[in-house]
Amino acid sequence: MPPRQHQQTSHNRSGPADLPDLNDAVQLLEAANTDVRPALHALTLDRVLLAGASGESTATWVGTGRYAQTTSLHDIAPAPRVLDRVKIGRGFTAYQHHALIREAVNRLDATSVVLVAPAIDAPYRESDLAHEDARDMLLRALAHL
Structure with missing residues (x-):
C-alpha cells in the first residue's frame, strides 16, 4: 500500500x-x-473535472452518517451532468459500510480517478458490535482501500 x-x-x-x-x-x-x-466535495469534483474534461472520469463516494449528505456536492457542481460521474454509496451500519467499501474497490476501473471514504471509522466506532469485531472490520475496510 x-x-x-x-x-x-x-x-x-x-x-x-x-x-x-x-x-x-x-x-x-x-x-x-x-x-x-x-x-x-470540492476535491472530489476537482479531481473528476481535471482528470477527464471530456466526461470519461468518475469518482466513487462511500459515505456514512452525516457524510452521506450530498447537498454541498450538488451546490458546487458546475453543471448537473457532472454529478452523473460521481457514484455514491451510503452505509448506515458497519456491515453495510464494509460491504460498500469492498464493492467500490472491486468496481474501480480505468475511468475511476478517486474513491472517497470520509469518516471511515465512524460506522465501526458507533456500532453495536463487540470492540474487537468492530476493530477487525475497520482494519479489513482499510486494507481494501
Whole structure:
C-alpha cells in the first residue's frame, strides 16, 4: 500500500486555489473547527473535472452518517451532468459500510480517478458490535482501500 499522505486545511481559507494536491496515495484530510464535507466535495469534483474534461472520469463516494449528505456536492457542481460521474454509496451500519467499501474497490476501473471514504471509522466506532469485531472490520475496510 502506498504511504498515507496527510493534508490539513484551515477553516480560514476557501476557494479552489486552497485545495490540496492529491497523488495516488491514501489521503487524510483534516479541517480544524469546520465541516469537512464541502472541502471533500470540492476535491472530489476537482479531481473528476481535471482528470477527464471530456466526461470519461468518475469518482466513487462511500459515505456514512452525516457524510452521506450530498447537498454541498450538488451546490458546487458546475453543471448537473457532472454529478452523473460521481457514484455514491451510503452505509448506515458497519456491515453495510464494509460491504460498500469492498464493492467500490472491486468496481474501480480505468475511468475511476478517486474513491472517497470520509469518516471511515465512524460506522465501526458507533456500532453495536463487540470492540474487537468492530476493530477487525475497520482494519479489513482499510486494507481494501
